[in-house]
Amino acid sequence: MTRVLLATKNLGKVAELQRILSEFVLEGASYEPGPETGASFAENALAKAREGVAASGLPSVADDSGLTVDALNGMPGILSARWAGRHGDDAANLSLVLGQLADVPSARRGAAFVCAAAYALPDGRSEVVHGELRGSLLYEPRGTNGFGYDPIFVPDGLSVTSAELSPEDKDAISHRGQAFRALAPLLTAALA
Amino acid sequence: MTRVLLATKNLGKVAELQRILSEFVLEGASYEPGPETGASFAENALAKAREGVAASGLPSVADDSGLTVDALNGMPGILSARWAGRHGDDAANLSLVLGQLADVPSARRGAAFVCAAAYALPDGRSEVVHGELRGSLLYEPRGTNGFGYDPIFVPDGLSVTSAELSPEDKDAISHRGQAFRALAPLLTAALA
Numbered sequence: 001m002t003r004v005l006l007a008t009k010n011l012g013k014v015a016e017l018q019r020i021l022s023e024f025v026l027e028g029a030s031y032e033p034g035p036e037t038g039a040s041f042a043e044n045a046l047a048k049a050r051e052g053v054a055a056s057g058l059p060s061v062a063d064d065s066g067l068t069v070d071a072l073n074g075m076p077g078i079l080s081a082r083w084a085g086r087h088g089d090d091a092a093n094l095s096l097v098l099g100q101l102a103d104v105p106s107a108r109r110g111a112a113f114v115c116a117a118a119y120a121l122p123d124g125r126s127e128v129v130h131g132e133l134r135g136s137l138l139y140e141p142r143g144t145n146g147f148g149y150d151p152i153f154v155p156d157g158l159s160v161t162s163a164e165l166s167p168e169d170k171d172a173i174s175h176r177g178q179a180f181r182a183l184a185p186l187l188t189a190a191l192a
Numbered sequence: 193m194t195r196v197l198l199a200t201k202n203l204g205k206v207a208e209l210q211r212i213l214s215e216f217v218l219e220g221a222s223y224e225p226g227p228e229t230g231a232s233f234a235e236n237a238l239a240k241a242r243e244g245v246a247a248s249g250l251p252s253v254a255d256d257s258g259l260t261v262d263a264l265n266g267m268p269g270i271l272s273a274r275w276a277g278r279h280g281d282d283a284a285n286l287s288l289v290l291g292q293l294a295d296v297p298s299a300r301r302g303a304a305f306v307c308a309a310a311y312a313l314p315d316g317r318s319e320v321v322h323g324e325l326r327g328s329l330l331y332e333p334r335g336t337n338g339f340g341y342d343p344i345f346v347p348d349g350l351s352v353t354s355a356e357l358s359p360e361d362k363d364a365i366s367h368r369g370q371a372f373r374a375l376a377p378l379l380t381a382a383l384a
Contacts, residue, residue, distance in 0.1 A: 073267050084291070085294075104229075
């Protein structure tokens with residue numbers, strides 16, 4: 001089976017995506033990824049995948065994901081993991097979005113989780129696809145599964161938050177699951 | 193001279209705008225304004241002006257203003273005064289924008305101060321106009337005049353921040369000055 005680098009140091013993400021990209025043997029990154037300076041999810045995902053190729057010489061896949069809030073003109077978007085001003089403080093990020101939306105009525109609390117998933121190959125070819133999960137935002141967090149903005153996000157058609165879904169149920173509908181399920185056959189074809 | 197309510201409790205704003213709306217006698221609001229729940233500067237300015245008419249029976253003017261940052265898809269926008277999650281904490285708001293833009297390169301740090309200025313009359317007529325001041329954002333604050341985001345905003349064509357301008361120089365180019373100078377003749381004509 002073809003070895004593919006997943007350009008992340010997050011081993012949980014490697015395990016999750018190994019289930020979707022089951023035709024390949026995924027490896028995590030051993031290098032420190034550079035800062036994300038792209039202007040879109042797609043730019044960041046492609047840059048990460050290309051960085052993976054440069055570091056490993058292997059075909060590489062990567063994603064960039066975030067929450068786009070209608071009443072914030074699509075932000076936090078690519079800044080989702082650093083919305084409160086520093087990287088990775090999930091509680092501060094979630095609390096900030098709730099504060100910013102405190103006066104926003106239910107009818108304007110639409111949002112979407114968006115994922116761009118990319119592959120890059122040593123010969124220079126690359127592709128990027130998107131997955132999206134629409135929903136709306138609560139006024140208070142609910143649920144303890146998941147991470148990030150999951151506790152305030154209710155997917156359209158459901159009455160529970162993403163943080164109240166089992167990991168398997170979340171994978172089945174998630175933006176990241178959709179994007180990588182779309183990317184898998186493209187990568188298979190490109191490597192054939 | 194015609195009395196006009198300026199729908200704000202900020203007496204500094206009353207004095208500033210009295211210089212521009214010199215044909216009228218401006219009065220500040222004596223009531224507590226309601227929350228701003230509109231989806232745009234214009235909606236908020238109109239709602240405030242109409243609230244002023246309802247409370248006073250006088251022709252009323254109002255504005256809603258904020259900073260629109262290109263790399264934040266136009267936000268903080270109408271949430272400028274509460275960007276860090278609570279109202280009126282200028283230092284927290286400015287610090288948050290700097291944190292969110294920490295990795296954004298100079299070429300993508302464009303921004304604009306935008307003001308919507310509205311009048312509403314007891315007979316139901318109303319109008320709203322906009323003023324805009326384009327510029328770009330620094331990585332560190334500079335200057336002690338002004339308020340809000342002034343210390344990180346360099347107007348296009350200048351090399352100093354809005355917080356390094358004198359109040360008179362700032363008034364001459366500001367989004368709020370532009371909007372109210374455009375509104376004044378419309379209000380005069382409407383009241384003629």
